[in-house]
């Protein structure tokens with residue numbers, strides 16, 4: 814293999830960003846990220862075009878030679894921040910559920926905040942217990 818499966822490679826090229834993120838079970842995520850306004854890249858949703866584009870970058874061509882696709886190409890757009898609340902009109906709508914991480918909020922992943930937010934929530938709940946209506950919580954930041 815051209816490197817460890819967990820190796821992370823991100824290359825900013827003139828016309829798009831190419832990325833490879835290693836994951837568990839020898840799975841690897843490949844990314845082609847053009848500017849949203851660049852309509853020429855709409856075609857990369859087609860796996861053949863996606864692969865052809867990545868093959869133009871030698872370090873990714875080497876990986877493509879040893880990888881088998883396990884999914885289609887998924888578009889990832891509209892990277893908005895989102896927040897989900899389990900309280901409607903001041904009333905909890907799902908009691909007994911402790912939500913953390915992306916189930917609570919998502920942030921634009923290009924800014925790399927999601928993991929820190931998820932871990933902070935786990936630490937906070939571990940140190941101070943689950944929130945309960947009427948029980949004030951210490952401020953942690």
Ligand SMILES: Cc1cc2nc3c(=O)[nH]c(=O)nc-3n(C[C@H](O)[C@H](O)[C@H](O)COP(=O)(O)OP(=O)(O)OC[C@H]3O[C@@H](n4cnc5c(N)ncnc54)[C@H](O)[C@@H]3O)c2cc1C
Nearest residue numbers: 913914915916919920922923924925926927928929930931
């Ligand atoms: C392309 C991309 C790049 C990112 N880059 C960064 C970065 O650089 N830095 C950063 O901090 N954050 C980044 N993020 C965000 C970060 O990955 C998330 O914020 C973080 O993984 C959220 O953790 P989580 O535990 O809430 O959810 P996840 O990590 O998504 O974990 C949820 C788990 O639940 C499993 N699951 C789902 N449904 C079921 C079910 N029914 N039964 C059992 N299991 C189930 C899933 O398989 C998954 O393993 C990125 C996200 C994306 C998509």
